[in-house]
Amino acid sequence: MKSRALYHIARADFLERVRRYSFLVTLAFTLYAAFEANRGNIVVNLGHYRGVYNSAWLGMLLSLTATFLITMVGFYVIKNTVERDQRTGVGQILAATPVGRLAYLTGKALSNLAVVGVIALVLLCAAFGMQLWRAEAAGIDPWKLVAPFLFLTLPALVFLSALAVLFECVPGLRGGFGNIFYFFFWTALLAAGIQTHIGYLDLVGVGFVESSAKQAAHDLPDYTGGFTFQIGPHGGESLRTFVWDGFHWSAEMIAARLGWFVLAFVVLLVAAACFDRFDPSRGIFRRYAVRGRQLARGARAGLTDAENGNGDAPAIAAAAPSAMHLTPLAAGAAEGRFAGVLAAELRLMLKGRSRWWLLVALGLLIGSFAAPAGEARGKVLAFAWLWPVLVWSGMGTRETRHGTAPLIFSSAGALGRQLPAVWFAGALLALVTGAGAGVRWLASGDWAHSLAWIGGAMFIPALALALGVWSGTSKLFEGLYTAWWYAGPVQPTAALDFMGASPSLSPRVPILYCGATLLLLCVAAVGRRRQIRG
Amino acid sequence: MRLEIQNLSKQYDGKVWALRNFTLALGPGVLGLLGPNGAGKSTLMRILATIANPTEGVVRWNGTDIAQQPDELRGVLGYLPQDFGVYPNLNAVEFLEYLAAVKGIGAAAARRRIEELLALVNLTDVRKRPLGGYSGGMRQRVGIAQALLNDPKLLIVDEPTAGLDPEERVRFRNLLSELSGERIVILSTHIVSDVEATATDIAIVSRGRLVTHAAPEALLAQLDRKVWEWVVKSEELPAARQRFLISTVTRRSDGVHARVVADAPPGTGAQPVPPTLEDAYLDAVAGERRTEGQ
Numbered sequence: 136m137k138s139r140a141l142y143h144i145a146r147a148d149f150l151e152r153v154r155r156y157s158f159l160v161t162l163a164f165t166l167y168a169a170f171e172a173n174r175g176n177i178v179v180n181l182g183h184y185r186g187v188y189n190s191a192w193l194g195m196l197l198s199l200t201a202t203f204l205i206t207m208v209g210f211y212v213i214k215n216t217v218e219r220d221q222r223t224g225v226g227q228i229l230a231a232t233p234v235g236r237l238a239y240l241t242g243k244a245l246s247n248l249a250v251v252g253v254i255a256l257v258l259l260c261a262a263f264g265m266q267l268w269r270a271e272a273a274g275i276d277p278w279k280l281v282a283p284f285l286f287l288t289l290p291a292l293v294f295l296s297a298l299a300v301l302f303e304c305v306p307g308l309r310g311g312f313g314n315i316f317y318f319f320f321w322t323a324l325l326a327a328g329i330q331t332h333i334g335y336l337d338l339v340g341v342g343f344v345e346s347s348a349k350q351a352a353h354d355l356p357d358y359t360g361g362f363t364f365q366i367g368p369h370g371g372e373s374l375r376t377f378v379w380d381g382f383h384w385s386a387e388m389i390a391a392r393l394g395w396f397v398l399a400f401v402v403l404l405v406a407a408a409c410f411d412r413f414d415p416s417r418g419i420f421r422r423y424a425v426r427g428r429q430l431a432r433g434a435r436a437g438l439t440d441a442e443n444g445n446g447d448a449p450a451i452a453a454a455a456p457s458a459m460h461l462t463p464l465a466a467g468a469a470e471g472r473f474a475g476v477l478a479a480e481l482r483l484m485l486k487g488r489s490r491w492w493l494l495v496a497l498g499l500l501i502g503s504f505a506a507p508a509g510e511a512r513g514k515v516l517a518f519a520w521l522w523p524v525l526v527w528s529g530m531g532t533r534e535t536r537h538g539t540a541p542l543i544f545s546s547a548g549a550l551g552r553q554l555p556a557v558w559f560a561g562a563l564l565a566l567v568t569g570a571g572a573g574v575r576w577l578a579s580g581d582w583a584h585s586l587a588w589i590g591g592a593m594f595i596p597a598l599a600l601a602l603g604v605w606s607g608t609s610k611l612f613e614g615l616y617t618a619w620w621y622a623g624p625v626q627p628t629a630a631l632d633f634m635g636a637s638p639s640l641s642p643r644v645p646i647l648y649c650g651a652t653l654l655l656l657c658v659a660a661v662g663r664r665r666q667i668r669g
Numbered sequence: 670m671r672l673e674i675q676n677l678s679k680q681y682d683g684k685v686w687a688l689r690n691f692t693l694a695l696g697p698g699v700l701g702l703l704g705p706n707g708a709g710k711s712t713l714m715r716i717l718a719t720i721a722n723p724t725e726g727v728v729r730w731n732g733t734d735i736a737q738q739p740d741e742l743r744g745v746l747g748y749l750p751q752d753f754g755v756y757p758n759l760n761a762v763e764f765l766e767y768l769a770a771v772k773g774i775g776a777a778a779a780r781r782r783i784e785e786l787l788a789l790v791n792l793t794d795v796r797k798r799p800l801g802g803y804s805g806g807m808r809q810r811v812g813i814a815q816a817l818l819n820d821p822k823l824l825i826v827d828e829p830t831a832g833l834d835p836e837e838r839v840r841f842r843n844l845l846s847e848l849s850g851e852r853i854v855i856l857s858t859h860i861v862s863d864v865e866a867t868a869t870d871i872a873i874v875s876r877g878r879l880v881t882h883a884a885p886e887a888l889l890a891q892l893d894r895k896v897w898e899w900v901v902k903s904e905e906l907p908a909a910r911q912r913f914l915i916s917t918v919t920r921r922s923d924g925v926h927a928r929v930v931a932d933a934p935p936g937t938g939a940q941p942v943p944p945t946l947e948d949a950y951l952d953a954v955a956g957e958r959r960t961e962g963q
């Protein structure tokens with residue numbers, strides 16, 4: 136009985152998801168990753184060596200790719216299942232059924248697992264296909280292809296599925312902050328796995344691959360002990376190959392992997408304890424969930440106020456028609472007023488930011504002004520432009536998210552006035568929050584950095600807007616921007632540095648980002664046009 | 670001021686025809702759109718509000734095709750969707766100010782207009798509270814207010830009275846009658862009395878087709894001497910339902926008083942009674958079903 140409910144919760148949720156357009160996009164990305172792996176752009180190297188593409192090596196390579204990518208990006212793909220029930224109102228219906236919290240959330244986690252499982256399955260098939268295509272080793276060994284997926288990928292996905300549900304149940308982690316936080320959590324886990332060599336900490340399993348492969352490569356001539364897992368084009372050096380015959384699964388390794396199952400269960404229990412069952416006045420965080428509560432209890436609050444006599448509204452309800460008076464709008468009042476929309480969008484954007492938020496933004500502004508030229512200034516600017524990420528990430532998605540789309544898209548200025556105003560407001564926010572560094576660069580005549588700074592201020596909101604309009608969710612921008620921010624300005628990697636945080640700078644890069652801005656704005660406009668025309 | 674709908678068809682996902690060959694021409698006045706669930710009322714209104722494209726056919730606003738030049742209409746359009754959301758952290762004034770800006774209304778004009786509209790929909794007392802804390806009916810009234818922001822020439826309201834309490838409904842009806850002067854109002858509803866009170870024209874839609882378009886008086890005239898009050902025994906009622914279109918039944922001590930819509934008296938003792946719009950609506954929809962069935 137209970138398992139049936141569980142199954143159907145998972146099933147309905149899974150079907151609802153895979154029938155969405157966004158799932159196709161996810162699959163397309165997965166296939167693209169497989170394609171890149173086949174081109175040799177996703178590799179595991181041991182110094183100048185790589186394994187011959189036999190079943191063992193490909194199973195390992197693609198399982199590692201799957202685990203790595205899914206734990207990084209897949210989290211954002213699946214972290215919306217409880218939210219969807221909340222938004223569609225289905226949650227209210229479910230909450231009125233006898234299904235328990237743990238059962239409900241387990242069902243949701245299973246649905247999560249099914250979604251990421253499909254992605255992993257695609258990559259497993261890719262491993263099989265690659266062995267045939269590359270034809271470096273004959274003899275397909277199904278077990279060696281599948282085993283890494285079973286022991287490395289599956290436990291990570293199970294844990295991830297539960298974790299995504301937990302994030303949705305804890306008020307602070309539910310929104311954009313959770314999305315940013317997860318990226319750093321994931322980075323920390325990855326680093327822990329690689330650096331500590333403690334199997335129980337190694338979610339992605341890089342450590343297992345490393346030690347296993349290193350052992351096998353130990354006796355190769357001129358092997359000096361390197362190990363890299365690389366995604367993206369590599370130097371083009373030709374690698375020597377060696378034959379790796381797969382993992383030797385020890386009880387210890389398997390125990391470490393099984394640990395994630397246990398942890399997943401614990402995470403689900405915690406999630407169930409935090410879950411408010413769509414009634415924000417019930418969760419254990421109820422005292423902190425002020426905003427959510429306003430939503431759900433609105434109806435009651437409205438009534439009691441009137442009943443208490445705070446509002447004498449009902450008494451004068453059916454006022455005589457003569458009391459109705461509307462000043463006619465002056466002719467021409469509806470002329471294009473860009474400034475008005477811009478001000479309104481700015482207000483909407485900053486609405487609900489706390490004083491603390493502003494204070495930190497101000498601190499970063501002053502910090503970037505005070506920081507000495509060079510690396511320090513770039514770094515402070517990077518943080519000043521990470522801070523407003525949740526403000527930018529709402530761009531282009533607010534209309535869908537709050538259901539105001541039919542109101543806004545049916546007004547005259549939706550495309551020509553409101554959309555540009557949204558972008559402009561985002562750019563203004565960037566210019567203001569990053570003004571400290573910008574003013575210094577401009578004043579010192581550092582044109583390369585000034586250009587990069589202006590380019591960045593235009594690029595960030597354009598990216599947010601395009602992603603928001605097309606994906607309808609703020610998560611995509613939150614995840615992508617944070618990762619990009621980390622890889623580009625923070626590292627810094629010159630080509631990915633969209634804001635000029637690197638001390639030395641070629642003017643080619645900012646010009647490239649200005650071009651990208653234009654392109655993204657067109658993409659956003661096309662997407663919005665499509666939304667408007669239904 | 671003229672709205673012409675010509676041969677409009679809309680197909681969803683290449684399967685369901687929500688509208689079929691829908692033709693209608695409108696001048697100033699209030700058009701009440703009646704029809705069963707799924708008839709295509711909202712679909713029609715979404716197309717008229719320029720947020721959905723028809724599969725076939727054109728809509729002309731004062732001669733311009735709204736699919737080609739939607740902004741012409743959007744500037745003078747007020748639209749209240751059947752389903753819509755609000756920004757939960759804004760209060761009513763802020764939300765309306767926002768939409769006013771989007772609609773291109775200047776700040777000063779908007780401010781006065783918003784105060785008046787809030788008074789009109791009776792939300793003045795709660796205007797500073799976040800919309801997230803509004804009840805369903807209060808939110809609906811914010812929707813009504815926003816539809817009137819730009820003094821629309823074409824006002825499209827999709828089930829505007831859904832969720833309103835009886836007093837607010839009366840208020841809204843009065844408002845509609847007040848507004849109707851120099852504009853086209855299109856109102857969809859399931860509450861026949863709303864239409865009765867406000868509409869100058871009625872269009873009945875069923876399965877995506879226009880069944881009738883007429884003034885309420887004309888609709889009633891069609892049913893003159895076709896509505897009967899007929900007393901039947903309780904046990905005969907199911908059989909009677911099979912044979913006749915029965916709009917309402919009332920149980921009294923002498924048996925069941927059934928209101929029957931039929932060309933000839935349904936049985937002995939049936940008395941003709943004055944028709945209501947509800948009778949007319951049921952008759953039209955049932956007639957459409959019959960012809961469709963053939």
Ligand SMILES: Nc1ncnc2c1ncn2[C@@H]1O[C@H](COP(=O)(O)OP(=O)(O)OP(=O)(O)O)[C@@H](O)[C@H]1O
Pocket residue numbers: 681682685686687704705706707708709710711712713751
């Ligand atoms: N987005 C959609 N996708 C597919 N079919 C749709 C969609 N919207 C409406 N339909 C279909 O189009 C038909 C007309 O729907 P519409 O919403 O216009 O009806 P309605 O007359 O407004 O009904 P109601 O009185 O219930 O509001 C229905 O059969 C419905 O199933």
Ligand SMILES: [Mg+2]
Pocket residue numbers: 710711712751827
């Ligand atoms: Mg409808």
